[in-house]
Amino acid sequence: MAAAGGMVETLQANPAVVIGVVLGVAGVVLLRKFCDGGVCRSTARLDGKTVVITGANTGIGKETARDIAKRGARVILACRDLTKAEAAAAEIRQDTGNGNVVVEKLNLASLNSVREFAAKINAGESRLDILINNAGIMTCPQWKTEDGFEMQFGTNHLGHFLLTNLLLDKLKKSAPSRVVNVSSSAHAGGHIHFDDINLEKSYGPIKAYCQSKLANVLFTKELDRKR
Template sequence: CQSILSNVAPVPVGVGIFVLRRWLAGGVCRSKARLDGKTVLITGANTGIGKETAVDMAKRGARVILACRDMGRANRAADEVRKRSGNGNVIVKMLDLASLQSVRALAKDVQQTEERLDLLINNAGIMMCPQWNTEDGFEMQFGVNHLGHFLLTNLLLDLLKKSAPSRVVNVSSLAHETGKIHFDDINLEKNYDAHTSYQQSKLANVLFTRELAVRLKGTEVTTYALHPGVIHTELGRHFLPALPLWKRLLFLPFFFFVKTPWQGAQTTIYCSVNESLQNTSGLYYSDCAPKEAAPQGRDDTAARRLWDLSASMVGLA
């Protein structure tokens, strides 16, 4: 009897783990929308959820632009996207979000070579890095995660408006819920903390999305911010190695339950193509569904103040 029980017991345990993992994986985008004749630009699309998003967009028939910093990896990713999607209309363009000059160069390139831009997916990011500065002297996480995308989006707005209805999708994070915009020390020079910096940059994504929607009202360019979930990607490359060994060991069981890049890309894809969202703008999403952002992510005064500060910092004011 004991032998039989020992053989049977793992079955419900295994089923339970499978069900738990499936639940943690979150929603899946079910939209069958086609993107034939449309152009999609995705930042940081050479790895992780950016690459999975690119594959999905290419499968739907879009012309896909991978805007990446590492051209070698980007070209290899483009080859993979073409192969997996069966769509050869996938190209690579150089973009270093830590350089405003690079952002301006990409925007100029796109304006001159692309007849339309239907979808801008601001996906690239850096997480919990040491106290680094961008080429222009901004704190790295705020500079890359927010300011680079803020400038890129603004420079491409005319093309997005020309191609309307079009969308801007900003990949944020649940981390915005504990974030604060440090207007008196935006680069955190007085007291840098990697977590605080990341939270600030992700809150900036949500506020940017909200204010952009206000400014684009009536243009048929709609905006979306989202939390992709906790995903096993390269985004944690700076975070995990900095932890003591005992903390890394504690994290090992946790990795069994994190999302795959494909699962993590689903909400980005949902915000990019789902037909039901065409007349909504400025909202926040998680697991392929709308979710109310944290109170500080719904602060319209802070959103306007952040816009004005960001415009001044990148030279748009």
């Protein structure tokens, strides 16, 4: 009801408008739930396990590291930015009570850095139970990696491809072990440009990203086939 000039006026909402608002709100809620993805309801413990997560200082990688730390695993945050990674590790240790959360330097845009990281893990860790290839770059300008590859393909795929293969023996010795490659639904729009893998002839940020995500999926399928 609304009072105006000493008169009381009853306002009645249009039923069609009310229904439209309700459906709109419901649609937003459902869309958000869909975009959030699935919910892990597993209560499995990971005590005594060692897990490497690339790009674990922010976003999905950080939340994954937090969850795995809560389950009791030794968690290695493999990150390019050590300052941010150390801050994330400290936060996770405090939040979970798990003091076995450590940071190691890894720049996936440098194959030399990948080799150095893998050598350190192989030499210093007694086991490796889970490798989560999470780090990635998305829709950047036409940059190149240290080794001259298109940045998204080089970082999202080639860096993880080399890392996985260099750690494969350690993973097999720690069986049952797992490799988790984080991709994207963007892979559906991807195409592997074998005749122009660095997209030097026709670069597009989204085109490059989709190619890298498709490469993640193809690598995962082939790795599973050959395991």
